[in-house]
Amino acid sequence: MASANLFHFFAAILSILFPTAFTATVVEDLNNLKPPPDFNSTITKNCRTNPSIRYCNSTPFDLHEIFKSTIVASHLCNVSNNPNCVESFPKIDLHGQPKIAPLYLSFTFFWKYCPLTVLSIDLSNNSLKSNFPTDIFHCSQIQGLDLSHNNLSGDVPVQNFTLLENLTFLNLSYNDFSESKISETHFFERFNSSSFIHSGVLPNHKEFKIKAVLLLVGFPVFVIVMVVFWGWLCFTHRKVHKFTPAVIKAATDGFSKQNLVGKTGQISIYKGVLKDGSEVKIEICFNNITRENRKRFVEQSKVVVQLHHKNIAPVLGWCYSSRFRATVTKWIDGESVETWLSTSNPPWKQRVKVILGIAAGICYLHEEWPEVGYNLKTKDILLSENVEPLITRFKLDDNHSSLKKMYKFGVFILEIVTTRRAVEELEKDDTSFLEWVKLHYPENLENVIDERMKKNADIVSHAVEVVKFGLMCTDLSNSRQPSWDTIYAVLSNISSTAGISSSTDHRKSSTDRGRVHKHVHHI
Known part of the structure; x- marks a missing residue:
C-alpha cells in the first residue's frame, strides 16, 4: 500500500x-x-x-x-x-x-x-x-x-x-x-x-451442568430446610410465651394512665400493643412476690397458654420481675356478660347461646385440663362481637372438685336467666341468691325469670327447665348433681327446643400432654 x-x-x-x-x-x-x-x-x-x-x-x-x-x-x-x-x-x-x-x-x-x-x-x-x-x-x-x-x-x-x-x-x-x-x-x-x-x-x-444439578437439587432442599427452620422457630416462639419486662413496659407505653382500662383489687388492667401491632390485655399485679408464689405463677401460666378453645380467651404469655407479675391475653373488643345483661336486656335465644358457649368451654377444660380452675362470674365473662362468651380467668385449682366446678356453672346459669345478681347486686354470697331462687321452687319458678325479657309460653317453659337444671347443678350431693354426659344431653336438647342449631366442635388441646382429641357437641 x-x-x-x-x-x-x-x-x-x-x-x-x-x-x-x-x-x-x-x-x-x-x-x-x-x-x-x-x-x-x-x-x-x-x-x-x-x-x-x-x-x-x-x-x-x-x-x-x-x-x-x-x-x-x-x-x-x-x-x-x-x-x-x-x-x-x-x-x-x-x-x-x-x-x-x-x-x-x-x-x-x-x-x-x-x-x-x-x-x-x-x-x-x-x-x-x-x-x-x-x-x-x-x-x-x-x-x-x-x-x-x-x-x-x-x-x-x-x-x-x-x-x-x-x-x-x-x-x-x-x-x-x-x-x-x-x-x-x-x-x-x-x-x-x-x-x-x-x-x-x-x-x-460441565460447570453449567454441575450448577444446574446443584440448583435443581439444592434449592428444594434449601426450601425444605428453611420451612422446617421457620416452623421450628414459630413453634418455639409459640411454646415459650415469656415476655420481658421491657416488652410489657413498651406495650403499655410505660404503664401510662391512658392505657389503664380497669382495676380489680391489686390487679391493674392495661390495653397494650405489641411490636407486631397486635392488641393485648395485660393484667399486672405490682407487688413483691415470694419465690414460691412466683414458681406457682409460672407453672400456672405455662398451663393456661396451652388452652385452645373458641370459648376461652387466648392467653399469649406471662411476665414476672422483682416489681410485678403480668398475664398477657388477646384483646377482645366486647363487654362483660354482667354489663350485657343489665343494659341490653338480651332475648332468650342469646341467653341460651351464652349458656351453651360457657358449657362447651367448661366441658373442654373438664376433659382436657381438669386441674385448671376458672372464674364464672358474669363480670369476668366477656362477649365477642357475635355474642360468643369467653372464659377469661383461670388458676391451677387442684382442690376444687368436679362437684364444685359444676356448682359454679349452675350459679352462672341461674344468673343468666334471672339477671337478679347483675341488676340488684343485693346478694352477699351464692347462698342467699340460691335461697331466693329455691323460694319459688317448684311451682313459681317463672317468677325468677327476668321480667324485662319478652317471653311467651314456650320461652317460659324452656326457661323453667333451665332454672331446674341450674338448681340441679348447684346441689352438692352426688345423688342429685348431673354427670357431664347428662349436661351434654340436656343442653343439646335445650339448644334444639330454643331453635339454636348445634354443631360438632373438634376441640384443640395440647399435643404435648399426649391427650386424645374428643368430639364435643356445641350445645
Missing part, C-alpha cells in the same frame, strides 16, 4: 539518520531522540499524498507523539520478525514474550497511529494481567487477533468488534473474562466456539 510504503520509508530514513537509535532500548529511544527539523513538512507531504494515514486525521499534528509512534513501529516490526520492515509491516507478533509485551501494550500513542499494513496481532501466552486491551481496536484493518493463554479478566467489549470489519480469526481462549451477558448472538455466530475455550466468555458446559 502506498501509505504504508511512505510510512516505512520514513522509518527507514530515521534509521539512517540515527543509526544507533534502534540498537538501544525502546524506552531510551523514546527519551533521547527528537523529531528532525523537517519532520512537520515530511508528515504534511505524506498526508497530502495519502490522507488515509491515521495521523493525518489529527490536526494540528502532535509531532512528538507521531515521532514516538514511528520509533515503536520500527522496534515492533523487527521484534515481530517481519521480513522487510522498510517495505511492509504485516504482523505484530509478541507471542511468548511476557517481558516486553506489556511494554508495547502501554504505548497508547502507537496504537492510536497503528500502521495500516498490520494485518495480524498475536499477544498470546504472555500471562497478561489486565482488562481487555481496547487500544487494539485502533488497528481496525486487522484480520487476525490472538489473545489466548493470558490472565485477562473483566468484560469483553463485544460492541467494539464491529470496528474490526475484516477480522476473520479471533482467539480469546484460556483467559478469565467475565461470562458474557450479551443478548445479540451475531458476535458468537461470527466466530466458532474454538475462539472461546475456557475463556470465561461462554458458560462452561
Whole structure:
C-alpha cells in the first residue's frame, strides 16, 4: 500500500539518520531522540499524498507523539520478525514474550497511529494481567487477533468488534473474562466456539451442568430446610410465651394512665400493643412476690397458654420481675356478660347461646385440663362481637372438685336467666341468691325469670327447665348433681327446643400432654 510504503520509508530514513537509535532500548529511544527539523513538512507531504494515514486525521499534528509512534513501529516490526520492515509491516507478533509485551501494550500513542499494513496481532501466552486491551481496536484493518493463554479478566467489549470489519480469526481462549451477558448472538455466530475455550466468555458446559444439578437439587432442599427452620422457630416462639419486662413496659407505653382500662383489687388492667401491632390485655399485679408464689405463677401460666378453645380467651404469655407479675391475653373488643345483661336486656335465644358457649368451654377444660380452675362470674365473662362468651380467668385449682366446678356453672346459669345478681347486686354470697331462687321452687319458678325479657309460653317453659337444671347443678350431693354426659344431653336438647342449631366442635388441646382429641357437641 502506498501509505504504508511512505510510512516505512520514513522509518527507514530515521534509521539512517540515527543509526544507533534502534540498537538501544525502546524506552531510551523514546527519551533521547527528537523529531528532525523537517519532520512537520515530511508528515504534511505524506498526508497530502495519502490522507488515509491515521495521523493525518489529527490536526494540528502532535509531532512528538507521531515521532514516538514511528520509533515503536520500527522496534515492533523487527521484534515481530517481519521480513522487510522498510517495505511492509504485516504482523505484530509478541507471542511468548511476557517481558516486553506489556511494554508495547502501554504505548497508547502507537496504537492510536497503528500502521495500516498490520494485518495480524498475536499477544498470546504472555500471562497478561489486565482488562481487555481496547487500544487494539485502533488497528481496525486487522484480520487476525490472538489473545489466548493470558490472565485477562473483566468484560469483553463485544460492541467494539464491529470496528474490526475484516477480522476473520479471533482467539480469546484460556483467559478469565467475565461470562458474557450479551443478548445479540451475531458476535458468537461470527466466530466458532474454538475462539472461546475456557475463556470465561461462554458458560462452561460441565460447570453449567454441575450448577444446574446443584440448583435443581439444592434449592428444594434449601426450601425444605428453611420451612422446617421457620416452623421450628414459630413453634418455639409459640411454646415459650415469656415476655420481658421491657416488652410489657413498651406495650403499655410505660404503664401510662391512658392505657389503664380497669382495676380489680391489686390487679391493674392495661390495653397494650405489641411490636407486631397486635392488641393485648395485660393484667399486672405490682407487688413483691415470694419465690414460691412466683414458681406457682409460672407453672400456672405455662398451663393456661396451652388452652385452645373458641370459648376461652387466648392467653399469649406471662411476665414476672422483682416489681410485678403480668398475664398477657388477646384483646377482645366486647363487654362483660354482667354489663350485657343489665343494659341490653338480651332475648332468650342469646341467653341460651351464652349458656351453651360457657358449657362447651367448661366441658373442654373438664376433659382436657381438669386441674385448671376458672372464674364464672358474669363480670369476668366477656362477649365477642357475635355474642360468643369467653372464659377469661383461670388458676391451677387442684382442690376444687368436679362437684364444685359444676356448682359454679349452675350459679352462672341461674344468673343468666334471672339477671337478679347483675341488676340488684343485693346478694352477699351464692347462698342467699340460691335461697331466693329455691323460694319459688317448684311451682313459681317463672317468677325468677327476668321480667324485662319478652317471653311467651314456650320461652317460659324452656326457661323453667333451665332454672331446674341450674338448681340441679348447684346441689352438692352426688345423688342429685348431673354427670357431664347428662349436661351434654340436656343442653343439646335445650339448644334444639330454643331453635339454636348445634354443631360438632373438634376441640384443640395440647399435643404435648399426649391427650386424645374428643368430639364435643356445641350445645
